[in-house]
Amino acid sequence: MSENQTSDGALVRVERVEKVFHRGAEDIHVLADLNLQVPAREFLALMGPSGSGKSTLLNLIGGLDRPTQGSVTVGGERIDRLPDRELAQWRARHVGFIFQLYNLMPVLNAERNVELPLLLTHLSKAQRAQHVQTALAVVGLSHRAKHYPRTLSGGEQQRVGIARAIVTDPTLLLCDEPTGDLDRKAGDEILDLLQALNREHGKTIVMVTHDPHASARAVRTVHLDKGQLWSEAQK
Amino acid sequence: MKFLPLIWSNLKRRKLRALLTLLSILVAFMLFGLISAIKQALVGGVAMAGLDRLVVRHKVSLIISLPGSYQQSIDKIPGVAGSAHFTWFGGIYQDEARNFFPQMAVVPEEVLAMYPKVILAPEQKQAWLSSRSAAVVGRKTADRFHWKIGDTIPITTAIWTKADGSQLWEFYVAGIFDGQDNATDTTPLWLRYDYFDEGRQYDKGHVGWYVIRVKDPAQAVAVAKRIDDQFANSPAETKTEPEGAFVQSFAKQIGNIGLIAEGIMGAVFFTILLVAGNTMAQSVRERTGELGVLKAIGFTNGQVLCQVMAESCLLAVLGGVLGLGLSWLFILRGDPTNGLLPFFYFPVNDLLTGLGISLALGLATGIFPALQAMRLRVADALRRM
Numbered sequence: 019m020s021e022n023q024t025s026d027g028a029l030v031r032v033e034r035v036e037k038v039f040h041r042g043a044e045d046i047h048v049l050a051d052l053n054l055q056v057p058a059r060e061f062l063a064l065m066g067p068s069g070s071g072k073s074t075l076l077n078l079i080g081g082l083d084r085p086t087q088g089s090v091t092v093g094g095e096r097i098d099r100l101p102d103r104e105l106a107q108w109r110a111r112h113v114g115f116i117f118q119l120y121n122l123m124p125v126l127n128a129e130r131n132v133e134l135p136l137l138l139t140h141l142s143k144a145q146r147a148q149h150v151q152t153a154l155a156v157v158g159l160s161h162r163a164k165h166y167p168r169t170l171s172g173g174e175q176q177r178v179g180i181a182r183a184i185v186t187d188p189t190l191l192l193c194d195e196p197t198g199d200l201d202r203k204a205g206d207e208i209l210d211l212l213q214a215l216n217r218e219h220g221k222t223i224v225m226v227t228h229d230p231h232a233s234a235r236a237v238r239t240v241h242l243d244k245g246q247l248w249s250e251a252q253k
Numbered sequence: 254m255k256f257l258p259l260i261w262s263n264l265k266r267r268k269l270r271a272l273l274t275l276l277s278i279l280v281a282f283m284l285f286g287l288i289s290a291i292k293q294a295l296v297g298g299v300a301m302a303g304l305d306r307l308v309v310r311h312k313v314s315l316i317i318s319l320p321g322s323y324q325q326s327i328d329k330i331p332g333v334a335g336s337a338h339f340t341w342f343g344g345i346y347q348d349e350a351r352n353f354f355p356q357m358a359v360v361p362e363e364v365l366a367m368y369p370k371v372i373l374a375p376e377q378k379q380a381w382l383s384s385r386s387a388a389v390v391g392r393k394t395a396d397r398f399h400w401k402i403g404d405t406i407p408i409t410t411a412i413w414t415k416a417d418g419s420q421l422w423e424f425y426v427a428g429i430f431d432g433q434d435n436a437t438d439t440t441p442l443w444l445r446y447d448y449f450d451e452g453r454q455y456d457k458g459h460v461g462w463y464v465i466r467v468k469d470p471a472q473a474v475a476v477a478k479r480i481d482d483q484f485a486n487s488p489a490e491t492k493t494e495p496e497g498a499f500v501q502s503f504a505k506q507i508g509n510i511g512l513i514a515e516g517i518m519g520a521v522f523f524t525i526l527l528v529a530g531n532t533m534a535q536s537v538r539e540r541t542g543e544l545g546v547l548k549a550i551g552f553t554n555g556q557v558l559c560q561v562m563a564e565s566c567l568l569a570v571l572g573g574v575l576g577l578g579l580s581w582l583f584i585l586r587g588d589p590t591n592g593l594l595p596f597f598y599f600p601v602n603d604l605l606t607g608l609g610i611s612l613a614l615g616l617a618t619g620i621f622p623a624l625q626a627m628r629l630r631v632a633d634a635l636r637r638m
């Protein structure tokens with residue numbers, strides 16, 4: 019996907035996006051006329067108070083939701099126009115999601131959780147095992163491969179979540195409050211890992227957070243409030 | 254196959270609930286197997302009955318005998334290929350009511366020609382023909398009483414008193430016959446009519462009923478009419494009917510077996526449908542967030558639907574196979590009534606039907622939760638994690 023950047027070098031291009039949710043007769047405008055570009059290999063933090071629309075924007079970039087108006091282009095592809103089936107396949111190939119509450123399958127052990135995205139590929143069992151091993155090694159959890167989520171600490175669970183996100187080697191990592199449920203020490207370890215993925219493995223990362231300490235690790239920070247982009251901070 | 258560990262793990266999520274559901278499905282299919290075997294046992298004779306065989310009995314009742322002289326007339330009727338006569342002996346072995354099994358007085362050559370699926374070794378047939386007090390017995394009854402060739406069997410009958418006033422008859426076991434398939438009854442004892450007729454005190458020269466083989470099954474109705482017309486207005490008028498109908502009239506004495514069996518199974522499966530359906534619906538509701546995660550990482554709606562369907566089908570088929578297997582093992586031990594249900598076996602067709610029903614049960618219980626899972630919007634589902 020990195021080869022398919024737009025002409026200005028942006029991997030992600032969000033243009034004139036509006037997102038309206040309907041709750042009964044009421045229309046809730048979450049995003050309004052929003053524009054955003056994320057260059058390839060950037061580590062971007064999306065900050066803002068609760069209800070500002072940052073998670074909604076992350077969902078649009080990851081193809082989990084569609085804009086009411088406007089366009090979302092990722093790697094040169096208008097993902098807002100893709101049919102559901104193709105959009106799911108696009109997510110499997112190009113995006114890794116990291117969630118605040120880890121969102122691991124409690125009935126699967128760490129390596130089975132990490133293997134999940136690979137079930138959608140044509141890799142053999144041995145190849146899948148190799149990829150899982152590599153991903154767990156990257157996050158430093160090879161020794162916990164057979165452990166179930168309930169026996170892992172929060173930080174370890176999040177690292178399994180990161181391993182699951184990177185196992186298919188996607189270009190884009192989308193993180194929704196990845197340290198929101200962790201103490202400072204575990205949170206720092208996760209942020210170190212994300213920085214390493216960005217710097218050493220060239221992953222483009224968009225991270226939603228309301229924690230300035232976390233956003234300080236990003237290359238650029240974008241602030242959202244009431245559905246609008248209102249300031250940027252570039253390091 | 255690569256999704257199997259995921260499907261299996263999801264089934265084990267709530268072990269007790271899954272186990273109870275599995276057990277309820279298992280019990281339902283075990284019941285299905287046993288009821289199939291009982292139904293087969295009660296109406297199996299109908300299936301065994303040949304299309305080319307008719308039964309001629311007294312018009313008033315089966316228990317009124319017919320003159321033995323009728324056979325010559327019957328054999329001359331156009332369309333009749335052969336005949337054999339039977340007389341109910343109604344005896345009890347060792348004077349124990351529970352030792353009941355069917356015994357009939359027959360003419361050996363006639364009965365063996367009439368039922369070609371009966372297998373009797375040539376030397377045993379010869380032994381039967383050469384001794385008037387000889388009898389042959391089916392394998393099931395011989396095994397039941399541990400009889401072997403050469404044994405003398407005492408049988409007491411309340412129907413046929415001997416000329417000397419005794420009701421005790423003795424028969425020498427000349428042979429043990431088998432059936433070519435499960436549908437051949439191997440419970441009767443066939444004694445020789447000449448020995449029986451000579452020994453009994455009354456009703457000499459009469460027989461219980463005739464079995465007729467017709468040349469062309471398509472002409473069976475016409476042949477039956479010719480036979481009944483032949484003996485119309487005689488002291489012993491006849492009623493001729495297909496062998497299947499004759500056998501069915503016995504079974505119908507306890508009601509419409511097929512309808513009763515289908516009614517019971519219908520109620521059982523409907524209940525199981527609700528139980529298993531509820532389990533699957535709960536299972537999907539509980540992991541809405543996880544289904545959202547699967548979709549987020551790239552599972553398509555169709556793949557999520559298939560996964561839920563596979564779970565419900567695996568549960569139902571596993572319960573079905575175990576239940577049918579257990580009932581098959583039980584049925585394999587043979588007739589639990591020691592002879593009252595001679596056709597007690599699990600028909601292959603019913604076994605396959607059972608497997609089909611288990612799959613259908615899985616599809617029916619899984620379809621609504623699966624559609625619900627398929628329609629989940631990812632962003633909404635993730636909020637419920």
